[in-house]
Amino acid sequence: xxxDLAASGLASIVPALPRGVRLRFDESRQQWFxxxxxxxxxxxxxxxEILRLIDGTRSVEAIAQDLAGKFEADPAEIAADVxxxxxxxxxxxxxDL
Amino acid sequence: xxxxxxxxxxxxxxxxxx
Numbered sequence: 001x002x003x004d005l006a007a008s009g010l011a012s013i014v015p016a017l018p019r020g021v022r023l024r025f026d027e028s029r030q031q032w033f034x035x036x037x038x039x040x041x042x043x044x045x046x047x048x049e050i051l052r053l054i055d056g057t058r059s060v061e062a063i064a065q066d067l068a069g070k071f072e073a074d075p076a077e078i079a080a081d082v083x084x085x086x087x088x089x090x091x092x093x094x095x096d097l
Numbered sequence: 098x099x100x101x102x103x104x105x106x107x108x109x110x111x112x113x114x115x
Contacts, residue, residue, distance in 0.1 A: 033109075040109040047104035073101030085104040092108075 010064065010079055015086050016056035016096045023051050036094050046071075050082055054095070060086065 017023065021036045032048040034041040043051055049070070053063045064079035071078065089095040 034106065038111065040111055041106045042109050043106045044102070044104065046102050047106045050104055067101075070099060071101040072098040078101060081101075081103050085106070089106065 010061040010083060011059045013060045013083075013086075013097055014057065015054045015060060015063075015090075017054060018093065018096045021094055023054075034089075034094060039094075041089075041092075041094060047085060050085060 018036075021034065024033050024035055025031075026033055032043050032051065034043060034051060049067060050063060053066055058066075060079070060083055064075065064082050067078050067082065068075040086095055086097060090097045
C-alpha cells in the first residue's frame with residue numbers, strides 16, 4: 001500500500017534515539033519501556049509500534065507509511081499523530097528530530 | 098487491520114530505594 005505523504009515535509013525528518021536512550025522489551029512484564037538517563041516511559045501499543053520503527057535512518061514519512069499498512073486509518077491522520085507524538089518526546093529529550 | 102489509536106506514552110515514576 002503506497003501512500004503519498006510527500007507533500008507534508010515528513011520525508012526530511014529522521015527521528016533517532018539520543019545517546020543514552022534505549023527501547024527495551026521487558027519479558028517478565030511483556031511490556032516495552034523507553035529508558036532514558038534516570039527516566040522510564042511506558043508506551044502503549046501504538047506508541048511502541050512507532051518507537052520500534054525508529055532506527056536513525058527511517059524518516060517520519062516512511063514510518064507513517066509502514067504504519068498505514070498495519071492500521072486502519074487515514075494515512076494523513078497517522079502521519080499527524082506520529083509527528084505530534086515524536087515532537088512531544090523530543091520536548092522531553094527522549095527523541096532527536 | 099488493526100484500528101488506529103493515538104499513541105500515548107506515560108512517564109513511570111522511578112522510586113529510589115533505607
